[in-house]
Amino acid sequence: MKKQDIIKSFKDSLLTGLIALALFGPIVGLRTASKGEGLFITPQWGIVFLLVGLCILGRFLININSARRTEFKIFSTLSSKFSSITEDKAKHFAITGILFAVVFPFLPFTDRYFMDVAIMILTYIMLGWGLNIVVGLAGLLDLGYVAFYAVGAYSYALIATTFGWSFWICLPLAGLFAAFFGILLGFPVLRLRGDYLAIVTLGFGEIIRIILINWYEVTNGPDGITGIPRPSFFGLPFKRSPDEGEMSFHTFFGLEYSTMHRIIFLYYLILVLALITNYFTLKIRKLPVGRAWEALREDEIACKSLGVNPTNTKLTAFAIGAMFGGFAGSFFATRQAFISPESFTFIESAIIVAIVVLGGMGSQTGVVLASIFLIGITEIFRDLEQYRMIAFGGAMVLIMVFKPKGILANRKPTILMHGDKK
């Protein structure tokens, strides 16, 4: 390497250090502490200098390495590992993944905690698959998907607590309600695209949440809805001591009572619901309406000139995507037995969109990988408490650096020939 390069790298890393100093100085360096009466500023310059030093060193090493046109060994191996996941391998991955998911509850190391995390990941996978219809296939960026999740959860909770109907009746009703809201949102945004659509859908998500907080008579406001009935195993409840003349799950099958029965049942329930979502999406993709979604994502004017009705096509995408969000919401309500508007904040929408985008828009397997990665990482770092969102952000940055088109970029980069005039 030339001497000039080293000097250049050194200068560059000093500049990085300056930026780091400007950022870390006030944020980390000046700490407010309350002593007796009032707040005092305690400087902690040691940590600042350590951080700035790390930045300078890191930048310098990166510069030297890029000058040599080599990458950090760890980076390149990571990168190649990710890029070796192709669509073909994704198929094998899918089959092994489903098999693993089926036997998962009975593996020796599986305990209550693992099951809870698995159920959570599966819920996000289902939401990701549902949103994938809207964002991945139809190309409509929906930042308010949590609204349909909330509508599903509240419809389920209200119907179940008011009428006492069983889970299997309430579930499709909740899905229908959510689909109806999908159409309701769809109408005003039909003419919008891209950024504008994203902003309006974001607003819609917030409107639903605020209605849930303020419509006290129906939704019980911020107190939420309690006592949502648990699902039964086709009529057999999961109770320790069933009522007189009633069978419960463990007495019917002659098993020792265990709370795990219900957890395992919930696990399989969400697994089946998620797989139905996936199967449905894969099938509808091959039908004219599914192809029309993808065509609409590509070019709306071409669609019009071929006789595709964009209004109906967009509305079906919104409605079907919302319906699966509603199913997932019902599941959430029955699993928690308690829901409140707090569970349906914007961060949920953001996580679901992140899962779809990071998975590689339109890729079903990508959604699974992204869910495991993002939800898994935040779970692993649960002990770090408030810092776990840093891990979440870090995971996103890692994916964006190594796989900028998503973990499984289902669309290969194509040469865009159309519209090359002007």
Next chain:
Amino acid sequence: MLKISNVETFYGKIQALRGVDIDVNDGEIVSLIGSNGAGKSTLLMTISGVNKARNGNITFNGERIENRDPHKIVDLGICQVPEGRRIFSRLTVEENLRLGAYTNELGKHFDTDIKEVYDLFPVLSDRKTQRGGTLSGGEQQMLAIGRALMSKPKVLLLDEPSLGIAPKLVNQIFASIKNINKEKNVTIFLVEQNAKKALELADRAYVLVNGKVTIMGSGQDLLKNKDIQAAYLEGGTKN
């Protein structure tokens, strides 16, 4: 068959078409030539219903169509091959063709229809499973025409099929347009900047200037017309 009378189209306050009158008869090839910004594409988009005519009317076999939705106009048998091809670049060639058959009773005659397209453009058959965006410009144009044919149109509206395509392929594409007209009995309304090619192909032709038809006549007559030669033919035709 297709009758355009006194059509005026606006983009906001800007008037793009200032009372256009054009007739296209059954079985004809009619060309519309004109320079950039004359309103050629606007006219096609107005016929297709993507842009709405503010004044005037368009009839197709006696039916008024100027205020219908685009998909209903395609149902009637008017299909457009839009400017710049606009193929779905991330879908495969076959998926593109399937989308062309979208209104055609969900592909009832899909197999025979697609075979006809593949016979017309054999290169598409070789590239069935390839993504549309990976085709060359000429192949994309063939795909765009094939896709429009899948809807079994009575009138095919073509917007600048020679745009950005190698001269050799342009000849091939114009030959297929003639073929579609003669063999498949599809009426053609062609919009082109390549005036020479368009006039050679056309039974009749119109010249559009600033949103108005200024000259009309048979293709051969217009080729000999002094004004047209000066404005559109000399030096402007490299093919």
